[in-house]
Amino acid sequence: MKVTVSRKAHFNAAHRLYRKDWSHEKNEEIFGLCNNPNFHGHNYELIVSVTGEIDQETGYVIDMKILKDIIKFEVEDTFDHKNLNIEVPEFKELNPTAENIVVVIYNKLKPKLSSHLDLEVVLYETPRNFVKYSGE
């Protein structure tokens, strides 16, 4: 019997979508307002879901306190109030789209969880736009 437990989190961050190897015109065409050289911010919302068997001793899939601390350390402390392009090493050469951010977050969280637990991360860039990654 597998159960999924989820925790919400959030962070505010700035980014700019562009490719150094593209002309200004091409960046404007593909990324539009997101290519603003002065950056722009989002209130990112995150839903981290962990699926696994209920531990017979504790009754937990994962201790929520532990999950909370992992998210805080790996995501909130490293992304909140940061400029993703400049201050987060993963995005030095990687465009910080919602798609790439959700994969980076997944890859930071997954090694911190027991290997028998499945992970899914949903990232909202706006209340209406969100992406999902579960490692496939």
Ligand code: NI
């Ligand atoms: Ni944006």
